[in-house]
Amino acid sequence: MAIDTGSSTTSMISLRGLSKTFDKTIHAVRDFDLEIAEGEVVVIVGPSGSGKSTVLRCINLLEVPTEGFVTVDGYELTEVKTDLDHVRAEVGMVFQQFNLFPHLTVLQNITLAQRKVRGRGKAEAEEEAVRQLVRVGIPEKADAYPRQLSGGQQQRVAIARSLAMDPKVMLFDEPTSALDPEMVKEVLDVMLELASEGMTMVVVTHEMGFAKAAADRLVFIDEGEIVEVGLPEEVFSNPAHERTRAFFDKILY
Amino acid sequence: MDSDATTASPTRRKRDAGRVSDERPWWDTFPWWGVVIAAILIWMAVQIVQNDDYNLAWTRIYPGLRITVRTTFQAFGIALFIGLVIGIGQISRNLVVRNLSRIYVEFIRGIPILPLIFVMALIVVPWAQERLGYRIGFEMRATVTLALIYGAYMAEIFRGGIQSIPPGQTEAGRSLGLTGRQTMRSVVLPQAMRAIIPPLGNDFIAVLKDTSLLSVLGVLEITQKTRQFSASTFKFREGYFVVAFTYLCLTLGLSILLGVLERRMTRDRKGER
Numbered sequence: 346m347a348i349d350t351g352s353s354t355t356s357m358i359s360l361r362g363l364s365k366t367f368d369k370t371i372h373a374v375r376d377f378d379l380e381i382a383e384g385e386v387v388v389i390v391g392p393s394g395s396g397k398s399t400v401l402r403c404i405n406l407l408e409v410p411t412e413g414f415v416t417v418d419g420y421e422l423t424e425v426k427t428d429l430d431h432v433r434a435e436v437g438m439v440f441q442q443f444n445l446f447p448h449l450t451v452l453q454n455i456t457l458a459q460r461k462v463r464g465r466g467k468a469e470a471e472e473e474a475v476r477q478l479v480r481v482g483i484p485e486k487a488d489a490y491p492r493q494l495s496g497g498q499q500q501r502v503a504i505a506r507s508l509a510m511d512p513k514v515m516l517f518d519e520p521t522s523a524l525d526p527e528m529v530k531e532v533l534d535v536m537l538e539l540a541s542e543g544m545t546m547v548v549v550t551h552e553m554g555f556a557k558a559a560a561d562r563l564v565f566i567d568e569g570e571i572v573e574v575g576l577p578e579e580v581f582s583n584p585a586h587e588r589t590r591a592f593f594d595k596i597l598y
Numbered sequence: 599m600d601s602d603a604t605t606a607s608p609t610r611r612k613r614d615a616g617r618v619s620d621e622r623p624w625w626d627t628f629p630w631w632g633v634v635i636a637a638i639l640i641w642m643a644v645q646i647v648q649n650d651d652y653n654l655a656w657t658r659i660y661p662g663l664r665i666t667v668r669t670t671f672q673a674f675g676i677a678l679f680i681g682l683v684i685g686i687g688q689i690s691r692n693l694v695v696r697n698l699s700r701i702y703v704e705f706i707r708g709i710p711i712l713p714l715i716f717v718m719a720l721i722v723v724p725w726a727q728e729r730l731g732y733r734i735g736f737e738m739r740a741t742v743t744l745a746l747i748y749g750a751y752m753a754e755i756f757r758g759g760i761q762s763i764p765p766g767q768t769e770a771g772r773s774l775g776l777t778g779r780q781t782m783r784s785v786v787l788p789q790a791m792r793a794i795i796p797p798l799g800n801d802f803i804a805v806l807k808d809t810s811l812l813s814v815l816g817v818l819e820i821t822q823k824t825r826q827f828s829a830s831t832f833k834f835r836e837g838y839f840v841v842a843f844t845y846l847c848l849t850l851g852l853s854i855l856l857g858v859l860e861r862r863m864t865r866d867r868k869g870e871r
Contacts, residue, residue, distance in 0.1 A: 407769055434775025444770035448788045457784060458774035503770075510774060 356416070357383040357514060357545045358404060363413035365399050365569075373399040374569040377413070383513075386546045388560040388577065390553075392592055396569035397549045401518050404547065405436045418513050434462050437507030441519040443499045445491040445506070451478070452487040455506045463510065470509075477505035481535050497528030504535055515539065517548040551596065553581065565589045635850065642843045655827055655836040659844065662823035666848075669741045669819065670806045676745035677805070678798070681752025686782070688757045699753065706750035711811055718743040719815050740812040748805055755797045759790035792863060799856040803849050810845075820844055 363377040373396040381387050389397045402408035403415055406422050406429055415422040420432045446454050455474035459465045465473070478484040481501035483494075491499055500520055507515060517536065521529045533555050540546055540559040550556070556563055556577045563577040565584075573580055573589045584590040646652045687699030706714070719739040727734060763786050771781030813822035820841055828837035 405773055407773060430772075430775050430777050433773055436773070438770075438773035440766060440770065442764075442766055444764075444766040446767065446770070446785055446789075458771075458776055461780050461784065462775040506774070 355382065356380040357385070357418060358547065359414070359416040360400070360403070361414045361416075363400070363403060363415065364411050365396070365403060365408060366411045372569055374403070374410075377566075377569070377571065379564065379571070381545065381547065383545055384543045385561045386540045386544075386548070386559050387562050387564060388556040389547065389549045389564045389566060390551065390556070390592075391566040391572075395567045397566055398518050399569075400566070401516050401547060401549050404514075404516055405433050405438055407438070430462070434458070434510055435513045437504075437510060437512035437515040439500070439503050439507060439515065439517045439520045441522050443491070443496070443503045443523070445499055445503055447491050450488050450490055451483075451494070451502050454491070454502060455509050458506070459509050473509050474505070477509045478502075480508070480538075481505045482531070495528060496524045497531045500524065500528075500532045501535055504532075504539075508539075514545045514547070517546065517550065519549055519551070521550065521552055553577075553596070557581070565592065567592070635846075639843070639846060639850075642839070642846075646840060646843065649836075651833055651836045652840060654831075655824075655833060655840040658827040659820055659823045659837070659840050662818055662820035663844065665737065665817060666806070666809050666819040669737065669744070669809045669812060669817070670802075673741045673744035673748065673809070674802050674805045676742065677748035677752055677801075680745060680749025681756050684749060684753035685756025685760065688753060689760060703750045703753050706747055711744075711747055711808060712814065714747060715740055715743045715811055715814065718746070736815040737812070737817045740815050740817055744805060744808060744812075748801055751801060752798065755794055755801070756790070759794035760786055762793050763789050795863065796856070796860050799852075799859070803852050803856075806848060806852070807845065 358379070358381040360377055360379045363374055364372070365374040366372050377400060379387075379400075389400065391397045399408055403410050404417065406415065410423060413423070417432055417436060420427055422429065422432055445451075446457070449457065452471060452474050455477060456465075456467070456470035459470040459473060460467065463470075475484055475487065478487055481504055483498055483501055486494060486498060486502070491502070494502065504515075504520075520536070521532050524532065529552070533552060536546070536548070536555065537559050546559075548555070548560075560577045562574055563580045564571060565573040565580060565586075565588075567588050572586050573584065575585075580589065581593060584593060646656050684699045684702055687695045688703065690696045690699070709717075719736060723734055723739045760782075767785050767789065768781055771785040772778070776784070809819055810821035812819055813825060816822065824837045824841040828834045831837075
């Protein structure tokens, strides 16, 4: 297979022929192609076990693809010579379970990577951390420990932690799925604002309201394959495939 | 705290009302065992001070205390280092490192300490000495052997502690651009320490006790001092009475310290909530 360098110059994220197989028999992702432009917001939906999280985790190589190519901002991640740590610093990731560092305060959570990876000084990193905390609306929690925060607050800190690294891309892996219902909105609001500021975002979520409000494209995947891609409204109201229709019949009411 | 008159009536009322409270009376939770042990230790100390034979045994044995304490700290310190390296090695992604670490742990854990000390001190070290060209004293041989053994035990503690941290923590660190080593140092290890410190404390006490095995190589720690004293004076009862007292004071003192440390750590954890 020839490496097509031409397409990667226009895309922020480029997935070509991506496949991921677990234990040689479970095909989580099959021959997946997706080009995501700079500033684009793409929402990935699909039934549980359809491989949407695996696709997302392949974008920063938390999951190593079995086959195919992943290019982010011109860096070919699947190339052995690429410095993964360098590229990962440019790709923010927000997890379903927040994954804040419980032994560190909110401020320390946000300054750790800034100082170790970006080489910023203490004062500079803290200033940036406070700026991001203001952005997600909880500057007063800087000295709290993650345990002392609600789920929604923890997730907002996780977003701030990623944003403090000035990422070019933000990945969200079901960011509201572990939250109590009353906290979903505060996290989605932060994400909506981020989208409106032009951040390139790939979001795996079941929040169709968010998809409608923010997504440039909706990607429906099932059994590791793209079934349908389109504008959110179009895919919701007029799905082209039976599998898509069946899925939305189950989740939309 | 309370006089008999005031405690008596609420207790009776509680019983009358049925089992409404799971509050236990003070005498149920009081550490009676501690009182008994303290009493025994005090009785032993009085014996040693008052009885001339016991006193003689003490004066002959306690000079070994320095070596006991010194070898304990040295062996534990080296073992700590070995344990950390081998423990991380066991979960390394490098095939050779991982398997070598595993072989080390399985090998050492499979042989009792006493024969291992003999093998090291009487076979391995003399063989190495010939090649290195300088002499290694018996105390050093034995200390290093103890360190090698406890290093293997501690490797398992470190490995378990590290593996008890959810993989999401490593993923979060790596996705922020931290290297594997930075993630281990700043994210995983500090959290693993909570799980690691209590069993390490137990191993510290175990190392202290096992320094008694150094006596088989003639190292003049307190057990060897006792053997010499008893053999030359035939005062076995006095000798071993004193050495038992000395070990008890050391180990019980240490476990009280560890208990305080552990309680402080769990209190911090509750305080965060």
